[in-house]
Amino acid sequence: MKKMISFMVICTLGLFALNASGAGLSKAPIDMQEVSEEEKDKEILRLAIIAELDAVSLYEQLAASTKNEDIKKVLLQAAKEEKTHVGEFQTLLLRMDKEQEKELKEGSKEVEELLGKKR
Numbered sequence: 001m002k003k004m005i006s007f008m009v010i011c012t013l014g015l016f017a018l019n020a021s022g023a024g025l026s027k028a029p030i031d032m033q034e035v036s037e038e039e040k041d042k043e044i045l046r047l048a049i050i051a052e053l054d055a056v057s058l059y060e061q062l063a064a065s066t067k068n069e070d071i072k073k074v075l076l077q078a079a080k081e082e083k084t085h086v087g088e089f090q091t092l093l094l095r096m097d098k099e100q101e102k103e104l105k106e107g108s109k110e111v112e113e114l115l116g117k118k119r
């Protein structure tokens with residue numbers, strides 16, 4: 001678990017480093033120096049989710065860009081793993097942010113009311 005978390009942190013930091021070099025990924029929307037101690041962990045988790053979603057998007061775009069089937073296969077597998085990381089960080093965030101948990105359910109309910117339940 002510790003090893004996995006270390007990997008995710010490196011992965012996340014790597015994406016923000018890519019961002020700093022202008023690779024078109026999301027910019028960190030907040031200055032962590034300005035965040036209160038009480039809010040810091042929630043902001044860390046939100047940034048981690050953003051980074052994982054950027055990774056999904058990047059890997060899927062790269063996979064779509066190559067004709068090499070081996071590279072495509074590995075990139076799509078990596079994208080799938082990043083989606084798991086989104087779920088891990090989201091689960092942690094929802095444990096800490098009850099308002100987010102409630103509003104996530106509210107958003108799902110609104111879409112289901114508008115479009116019907118997903119089959």
Ligand SMILES: [Fe+2]
Pocket residue numbers: 008011012052055081082085
């Ligand atoms: Fe990741």
